Amino acid sequence: MNVAPFPARKPTPSLQSSPAGPMAESTSRPSDVGAPGSPERREPPGTLPPPLLPVTTMAAASRLSRRGAHVISERPARQSDVSTMASPELERKRKLPVAGGGDPAASDEEDEEERWVGPLPGEAAQAKKRRVLEFEHVYLENLPSASMYERSYMHRDVITHVACTKTDFIITASHDGHVKFWKKIEEGIEFVKHFRSHLGVIESIAVSSEGALFCSVGDDKAMKVFDVVNFDMINMLKLGYHPGQCEWVYCPGDAISSVATSEKSTGKIFIYDGRGNNQPLHVFDKLHMSPLTQIRLNPVYKVVVSSDKSGMIEYWTGTPHEYKFPKNVNWEYKTDTDLYEFAKCKAYPSSISFSPDGKKMATLGSDRKVRIFRFLTGKLMRVFDESLSMFTELQQMRQQLPDMEFGRRMAVERELEKVDAVRLINIIFDETGHFVLYGTMLGIKVINVETNRCIRILGKQENIRMMQLALFQGVAKKHRAAITIEMKASENPVLQNIQADPTVICTAFKKNRFYMFTKREPEDTKSADSDRDVFNEKPSKEEVMAATQAEGPKRVSDSAIIHTSMGDIHVKLFPVECPKTVENFCVHSRNGYYNGHIIHRIIKGFMIQTGDPTGTGMGGESIWGGEFEDEFHSTLRHDRPYTLSMANAGPNTNGSQFFITVVPTPWLDNKHSVFGRVTKGMEVVQRISNVKVNPKTDKPYEDISIINITVK
Template sequence: MSDSDSNESVSSGHEHDKEEQISETNVEENQESTSQKRQHSEESEESENEWIGPMPTEAVPAKKKKVLHYEKLYLENLPNSECYEKSYMHRDVITHIVVTKTDFVITASIDGHVKFWKKIEEGIEFVKHFRSHLLPINALSVNSNGTYMATASADKTMKVFDVINFDMINMIKLDYVPMCAEWIHSAGDAIASIAVSDQHSPKIYIYDGQGTNTPLHVLEKLHTKPVCIIKYNVTFDVVVSVDQAGILEYWTGPKQDYKFPSKLVAFESKLDTSLFEFAKNKTIVSGLAFSNDGKRFATLSTDRKVRVFTFITGKLIRVFDETLARYSDMQHTSQAIPNMEFGRRMANERDLEKSDFLVHSNITFDYSGHFILYSTMVGIKMVNITTNRCVQIIGKGDNLRALHVALFQGRAKRSKAAITIEQEASNNPTLQSQSSDPTIFCTAYKKQRFYLYSRRLPSDLQDIDRDVFNEKPSKEDIIAVPEGQGVQRIYNSATIHTTHGDIHMKLFASECPKTVENFCVHSKNGYYNGHIFHRVIKGFMIQTGDPTGTGTGGTSIWGGDFKDEFVPTLKHDRPYTVSMANAGPNTNGSQFFITVLPTVALVGQ
């Protein structure tokens, strides 16, 4: 991550200090003899000639390290789990997810379906399912106070929902394919206006969300390319839009007649700002978010760089580099991820870049405005923009690539009476039951699920499965599954993860079906997890698979011993051969050993 803050030049002021020293000399020193003065002047000239380089007094004082006060308190109100707590399903790949101020979570999938969920004290509960559109949903937007939600689809329709009553209240037919949509009104406005961009022209259409198909206004000359992002700054009542050429524009809503907000910003021309950053780098913005106070906004673009701007001046204050080249350099120097896992993630990132799903990635601020959250190849990063430091990576151990991120920081169970400062600071279990449950909701690349990250671990759920199967398989899915096909029990290869590295094994399922099935099922069930190599003979073999660690325990998946499976083509005529360990003929259980040298004496045993 690189910081774009410019270093402030600090003047040394040594000339001024020199004048003060001359003016403060004592009278007695002026009475020195001429010879002594000559001697002192000669010594001073010699000492000045001997010193090479800048004087020590000219050194710029070290810049103070920036500190965010109460950072610990802010982090206590943010999720911190490295793995997801729960996940829920759609029937197809999920593309959009939002959290409203009215404690609702709304998800949309690529098949045009929309689901409403309600945030409760711990987790969420399902509310309602809408088959909203016949084609993919291109945009999903919630207004600033969380009362209205709109979806715009490739089927040239926009549907408006009442969030609190979870009901569809309006449908607007469009004459074009919409690209993005955003509510551009604040609480109390007479007209609930919404802006929609055209996928094939630079026009922006303004509609009354509760009105007819006729737009209130059309912005035809604001942009020259199709607009890919529209975001509303509710604090300043200003809209920011970005087109595919990287041109960013400020404008106002219906109350200010869609003009440039000259009285609210500190610049007259964009040449005095950093707003040409995207056009200069020829990148497309995929996500834009405002801080809660509206004074900053952050962007995520297809060049994999995160940029933070001040809204009033339009100046760029932070740039965080999330390019694949940077991750490759970090992997070569520190190797934070195992090489095989890193290679898999890099291949997944290249596949993501070739697809259309990268534009679904976004960025969001926390409630304080000091932290930004966005998805990367290593997880969801939580960055403190005050100290310029990554404080947490959410979900770095999960096998998924997060894309669209939404954050909940409210209180699902609210007290009717206002909470005082003393109550907030007290250690009262009753009041703690009303505390917030900070949760990150995210979609993932090519996943039909969305995931919840909180301050709880999946182990806290005890016997409850964290992957909830809330969707029944469709008729097509049932027909596609051959009769009698169950869970896969036999595999052709396996990897044993040990504290000293990985052991890669090739399994011969056709030659030794029972042995391979026993090993694979035990492995899938976690039977071998935590076992030690209880028997190690140098120059011969290592043995494991005993849960007791003594060499006398272990059983097969069938509850007893199973027969030997000798094959002429598989024998101990080479090193690194795996065999079942037993106490005699046909007494195989769970233990196995790996030889490190050719051992012909074991053939047929």
């Protein structure tokens, strides 16, 4: 909204005012001059004013007054009138602008007006009425309103593009070249088909205006064309160059389904038959001098708009009009428009979108400003500043987020600019053309372009950075009979239950999920059992390994203290070399599994053994139940005393029993898993190894027990 002060309006001249200058008296009582010295006549209250002179008569009177003549009136002239005309100096002052008419009954006010020299202030401007969009609440009912996303679905890699077709399909594309088709149903979506579309990164995707065709281009120098309704690949074009942008540039009824692609490193645009071969129908080699950033079709006026990195915006037509400048726009020279706005600001459009009626063109610039143009005239209509400095100032004026969260989001925004991911953010119109939606650091903004107001923000509480948006509005179509007017007017409860399910589908920065905002809030977002994040992909081997390693530090440690009835034994553990063995020992220790176990076997000059809950040397199991495999490492040997190792009954039969040596025992290498060393309390180990034992069972006569084991 323009907040600059409006210029003051000039007073509207009355029909009775003289062309030579404003009248000294009120226009409702014209000043008439009689013979000099005539007495002043005052009408009694309630008397109607004398009839006004017609315009021609007043003009003639003005001319006569300038010549020094007297105009004969129906009433005698007042003394003030005579004195006014008798003075040339006052006559000169009377020709100055007048701020307002005087009171003919008050001569002192007339004198004050006659003494006014210089320009007078104009009338105060009336307060401008606030713009109101009629039926705004009805339009908002058909837009998502939930503050948090309801569902999210997965790809194997980061999702970069999303599109919604008029045929109720949602198409997502990920960084690894995969494309997925989803079908919008009455509530939510369902998976349809999965394509490995490209061998590399997908650069751009496009959906035709009627929603029948879909294409994608990637860095493998290929274009893939899909039939949306039948969700099938119907064509493949080898381009021979690295494509940048793509767009269907045909309208329903055209003979050729033409598609435009640009070369990523130059300003060339190639036009192909989407159902034909890889021979271009036309090439624009001089339309743009810099690499293109956007190609978009306005299907209402059948005009294509393209933009490049130098900030230049061009209008052109498709195959039916021989790729010439359109004749249905209201400008011929670009200097008559505001299309040089980006070049002046040293920015370029990273996203272009058209309203459903084709009359508005919304752009999202690399300088983070939203500009809305009138399409036919090219004139700038609105500008919204979404720069980081604006958000910082807004946070200082009125806190939008907690300071720590605001700092985290600002860091994400700077990373966006660093990796040039801002180009993936887009702007879209709703079906009415009165609202635009785009992602910001605060969430998805819904802006009313008629009233210049931010109506709502979706996802402000979420910790994701929304990027590319697609909007579904209305009711998902089913293969059934059309609903007639009579059916609509009936009180059929089945038909009344069919409600619109407006949904915003968005991607997020560095996320392999796409998110759906609807009118329904999620049931429970804090519970671990929350099912709003659907795991529709099996985790890869790398993800499994990462999850295992991430889980490791929570369950394992690198040191422990064994508290025995004869003293404490401090041990160092090796979780990196023997992760499973150390995890088994640490979890058992934390769970109190070893508490109260006796040292059931002691061989003097060899080792002490424990960890059997039965105390016989025949029991014990691992934390996973049963036994687990050996873990041998080349750096962990029985080459020194006070080595902590696993007891077993053969290969891969480890359970819960372990032993500590008191001498080097190299013959045990690669037979028992070494997972620790004693660092303190060696004398305790020696004292235990020297107690008297039964020579047949090696069990001490007096029980030596483990009180507990502390894992640090």
